Amino acid sequence: xxxxxxxxxxxxxxxxxxxxxxxxxxxxxxxxxxxxxxxxxxxxxxxxxxxxxxxxxxxxxxxxxxxxxxxxxxxxxxxxxxxxxxxxxxxxxxxxxxxxxxxxxxxxxxxxxxxxxxxxxxxxxxxxxxxxxxxxxxxxxxxxxxxxxxxxxxxxxxxxxxxxxxxxx
Numbered sequence: 001x002x003x004x005x006x007x008x009x010x011x012x013x014x015x016x017x018x019x020x021x022x023x024x025x026x027x028x029x030x031x032x033x034x035x036x037x038x039x040x041x042x043x044x045x046x047x048x049x050x051x052x053x054x055x056x057x058x059x060x061x062x063x064x065x066x067x068x069x070x071x072x073x074x075x076x077x078x079x080x081x082x083x084x085x086x087x088x089x090x091x092x093x094x095x096x097x098x099x100x101x102x103x104x105x106x107x108x109x110x111x112x113x114x115x116x117x118x119x120x121x122x123x124x125x126x127x128x129x130x131x132x133x134x135x136x137x138x139x140x141x142x143x144x145x146x147x148x149x150x151x152x153x154x155x156x157x158x159x160x161x162x163x164x165x166x167x168x169x
Contacts, residue, residue, distance in 0.1 A: 004030040004100035030100050033152055037097050040142050040153055044094045047141050052087045055133040059086075063126055072122055086130050089160060090138070096156035105156055110163045128161050135161075 002010070008023050019027070044051065060066060066073040066082075073079045092109050096102050117124060135157035142150050 002099070002101055002103060007101055007103075033100070036147050036150065037100065037152060039145070039147050040150065041094050041098050043142050043145055043147075044090065044097075044138060048087065048090060051090060051134065051137045051141060052083060054137045055090075055130060056083055056086055058133045058137070059126065059130050062129070066126060072126065082130075085127070086134065089131050089157075090134050093134070093138070093156040093160070096159070097152060100152065102156055102159040105159055106163070110160065113164070124164055128164050131157055131160050131164070 005027065008019075008026050012019055012023055060073070065071050067079070068074060073082045089109065092105055095104050114124065116122075117127065135154055138157070139150065139153055142153055
């Protein structure tokens with residue numbers, strides 16, 4: 001896993017160049033948003049159970065068929081697995097927020113996810129929807145704490161949704 005700093009330094013190291021104005025601006029942006037990233041991650045850590053519960057409640061209110069016989073969340077075991085996966089997406093999103101880098105999501109979450117879900121007959125659309133709901137609930141929780149400039153919060157969620165949507169084609 002790499003953070004924004006490592007990614008920038010590696011890019012310049014591979015080309016044997018000194019950091020230029022673009023790199024300095026990228027690093028500066030990372031540091032300027034750093035305290036907000038940490039605050040946001042603290043909120044996610046403290047409110048993870050609440051965020052997951054709210055996102056899943058919204059999902060199952062929108063798509064109650066998932067909980068009915070034949071639905072992918074039917075039976076306690078499958079329901080628990082869905083909640084576990086939703087929590088998993090939130091946890092890795094928090095890592096990406098701190099690192100200011102979405103590569104961890106590809107490496108640790110998205111690679112092979114489609115194959116696993118296909119083998120288990122798990123539809124991708126409700127997964128994408130649950131990630132969108134996680135984004136919404138997380139953003140709401142962070143806004144309640146008056147943290148400024150939280151556009152970086154949606155980046156990991158958008159990345160996961162986009163990647164899964166591309167896989168769904």
